[in-house]
Amino acid sequence: MSTSAAHLAGTVTLVTGASSGIGEATARSLAAQGATLALVARREERLESVAADIRASGGSALVFPSDITGDGEAVSLVERVLAETGRLDVLVNAAGIMLVGPALDAPAGEWQRNVDLNVSALLNLTHAALPHLVAAARDDEGRGVADLVNISSVAGRQAIGGAAVYSATKFAVTAFSEALRQELAARHVRVSSVEPGAVATELTDHIRDGVREHNQAWYASLETLRPEDVADAITYVVTRPRHVAVNELLVRPTDQV
Template sequence: MSYTNLSGRTAVVTGAASGIGEAIAVQLAAEGARVALLARRAERLHALVEKIRADGGEALAVAADVTDDASVDAARDLVHKTFGTVDLVVNNAGVMLPNPVADGRIDEWQRMLDTNVGGVLRVIRAFGADLVAAAGEGRAADLVDISSIGAHVPFPNYAVYGATKAAVTYLSQSLRGEFGPRDVRVTNIEPGLTQTELATHIDSTELSGQLDGMLDAIGSLTAAEVADVVAYATSRPRHVNLRQIMVLPTRQA
């Protein structure tokens, strides 16, 4: 059975300045999609756009903050003006700030909620109608939400982060009931230990050391390996929805 690549698709990838988001943007562009890169760090985005263009791809840098309504709306308008409507949305932007709940770090909780949950919802609000329209025209239409193994497996001191990812996993499950009947696929991808910048967000030497120990003992995925899963899922025939994919290093239980 043969499958098409992503030629002719128009994608939006959030958190595209580094890590999994950057790798997804590069992979989708390499497979023929036009890709709008959304993130806060404009200079990183412009460098990535140049890299994609040098490799023969088509990309647009869109400096945007998914925690800000107006910023997301402006990003949508720029994407529409440049590329038209989109048919592939990857919600990848996220932050991981582990600490004991007893520390009461409300600012960190709010940042994770605003980015990991609120950001996903704002992007769906901005581009959901595009996906429905694309599907209505008989084209493939995909919403991909990047969650985490932490949505299911509790890690000490990661309670709030895990809760935000559990929310993303549940949201994806629920949205299939809204989007599926309109022929929009919703795929939830839950990576395990992966080499990204998230580890640099940790401000506790003890917790950072624990994570390093897990990486040494178990190993990790590369961001490109997660991106490959996204490209595979979104390049299936439009009636096939790989609804939930947990992707782990082999040694991670």
């Protein structure tokens, strides 16, 4: 996907889940487009390593260690980013967890963790960021547009047995993104849902014993996407000209049915 039509020089982008996987790859890709990156995740040491690599490549990155599921953390985080950078042009909600398995006898805590990170944290951070995205879009000296990208999933299009709550969270992300798109389109805040299929990340590592092995075997049967493939799609979305909005983008491995 070509990104030659636009660039992100002078913008500030906040990426959650930036310590690994899709979030990390997206941070690196958007930094290469000229954005100043606000890197958010729990693992500070890993964030510092990603930031150092970005800076070594001529980019700009700041580290904001945070557990975005914490009470009041979304507002505090956005305030810290604004204090350091002065603006917010792009928010990529890439943090997520995939705790799957049969519903019968599933630990209730797994269901709650899916909801806490995939839905509640995303909603809270989006709520805190929206006024600043609207302000960036109307800034005469900026791009005249702002971007909110939410990472959903194929499971947000097709409910999957054995992943009932995970699917529910991703359906919620997709629905929220579409409704919010309708509200913000006239303000030139583009809201996009990117829906990856199977991606080689740490997601499967957190699945409980007895379920993880089956899931990982299914992943191994595919030529899975790399995090960089999804980052490329996200970069395409946020670097379109002001009048172009890519609202929904489904990205699967070629051999995933």
